[in-house]
Amino acid sequence: MHRIGVVGAGYFGKLHASKYAESKSGKLVAVCDIDRDKAAACAGQYGSTPCTDYTELFDKVDAVSIVVPTNAHFDIARDFLRRGIHVLLEKPISSTLEEADELIRVAKGKGVVFQVGHLERYNPAVQSLAKVLHRPRFIESVRISPFKQRGTDINVVLDLMIHDIDLVLDIVKSPVAQIDAIGVPVLSDAEDIANARIRFADGCVATITASRVSWKTERTMRIFQPDAYIVLDLHASKLAVMRRVSGGTDGLLPELKQEEQLFQPVDNLKREIESFLACIKSGAEPLVTATDARRALEGALEISRQLQSWRETLKEAPPPIAAVR
Secondary structure, three states, X not given: OEEXXXXXXXXXXHHHHHHHHHOXXXXXXXXXXXXXXXXXXXXXXXXXXXXXXXXXXXXXXXXXXXXXXXXXXXXXXXXXXXXXXXXXXXXXXXXXXXXXXXXXXXXXXXXXXXXXXOHHHHOHHHHHHOOOOOOOOEEEEEEEOOOOOOOOOOOHHHHXXXXXXXXXXXXXXXXXXXEEEEEEEOOOOOEEEEEEEEEEXXXXXXXXXXXOOOOOOEEEEEEEEOOEEEEEEXXXXXXXXXXXXXXXXXXXXXEEEXXXXXXXXXXXXXXXXXXXXXXXXXXXXXXXXXXXHHHHHHHHHHHHHHHHHHHHHHHHOOOXXXXXO
């Protein structure tokens, strides 16, 4: 049985620890956090050993989940990978593409599993999508949620939108030709709402909106392709497809057929962690590879760059002219 450690005992780190504690494929042996009390509380709850220095885990674990702020991803992940320890790293893979490339190189050289936590790929509705896709031409994605203090160390693109960037890139499977984006800070110092338009080399266009300052939670994706309209509700784990089965030419109204699949609620994080452990055992490639995560990061960083330019433009804009009465 694989010995597992979790680095980071914040909200999501505790969730990782709980899934490992339930697993029959791995044994949670340690929880690490720079906050001694957090480490002790989480480790005590799940019957493992606490520590405050992740280097203490090097000789104690075979695999590790790294659930820390993004700016610490690179150093911690590289240290474990260099020692031949399998890594499940929360998204985004790193802060820069250069860091991502280095992590990929080290993992490949050591022959270890290096998986990145793009959780939506484990949603059963997403996994059923491939059966109905056929040359998508337009995609509209919306991910909005109420404000939470957690995650505001990065902008909404790296916090939330990156999930949908990864999904869209996986759906379209064509090089990105152009990106246009805008966004603004609302309740934090980083952008809290953003919209991006991505045009692909094959002609497909995707618009992606992400907000963490909304009244409600919504995670939907609408996909338009020849003869079909697909609605993916990630929050409800539902997939609906409307197809044209006949007509629509020579002035005839099209005959439409609608199919809907509602999937049983599942624990996506549990599925992700069990997949990680299975890959360690079999040597198989993860569902979400580090290369996939790098590609999503590349898109997210370009969108973030454009958001910064947009912010500078807003600063330089002249004040509005008062209305004449």
